[in-house]
Amino acid sequence: MxxxxxxxxxxxxxxxxxxxxxxxxxxxxxxxxxxxxxxxxxxxxxxxxxxxxxxxxxxxxxxxxxxxxxxxxxxxTNLPNPNLEIEVNYKELAESRKETIEIQKKVISYLEAQIENSNL
Missing domain, CATH: 1.10.260 (434 Repressor (Amino-terminal Domain))
Incomplete structure (x- = not known):
């Protein structure tokens, strides 16, 4: 064979x-x-x-x-370190979530202002 x-x-x-x-x-x-x-x-x-x-x-x-x-x-060998990849992914995820939270805070503030203006 x-x-x-x-x-x-x-x-x-x-x-x-x-x-x-x-x-x-x-x-x-x-x-x-x-x-x-x-x-x-x-x-x-x-x-x-x-x-x-x-x-x-x-x-x-x-x-x-x-x-x-x-x-x-x-x-x-040049195999990737799986623990390092997970650490990097968590960091990226945390940064992404921070950005999402900041955007949502701005939207909430905007909506609160609109509610106040509509009640006047």
């Missing part, structure tokens, strides 16, 4: 998912990978790229050539 297809099978075992699930995750039609594995045929490069994008913890060299370790050293 083709090394890339074998490595894709190892990846699914390591991730505890089926080939069908992997097809779904990378956006491939059902059977794209499983047929290639069953028939020992090549797959399109775009599917390999999708796997690399969805599973950045796996070494590209390992996936394509089985060269080196299967998993990258996560300390040396």
């Amino acid at each position: 083709n090394i890339i297809l074998e490595n894709i099978k190892y990846l699914t075992v390591n991730e505890n998912i089926t080939i069908t699930k992997l097809e779904s995750i990378i956006g491939a039609s059902k059977g794209v990978l499983s047929r290639a594995i069953a028939n020992d045929t090549d797959i399109q490069t775009k599917w390999i790229l999708k796997i690399v994008e969805k599973y950045p913890q796996y070494s590209c060299e390992w996936l394509i050539k089985r060269d080196g370790p299967m998993l990258k050293n996560l300390e040396n």
Whole structure:
């Protein structure tokens, strides 16, 4: 069997998912990978790229050539820090809400003034 297809099978075992699930995750039609594995045929490069994008913890060299370790050293990768992203999102949300509150205060003041004028 083709090394890339074998490595894709190892990846699914390591991730505890089926080939069908992997097809779904990378956006491939059902059977794209499983047929290639069953028939020992090549797959399109775009599917390999999708796997690399969805599973950045796996070494590209390992996936394509089985060269080196299967998993990258996560300390040396440029993966985003999920905690940092959440912190930034909360800051953006807080700023947005402050702006909304200020706008609503102005609207309330305007409406209160109109009510006072209509009562006179």
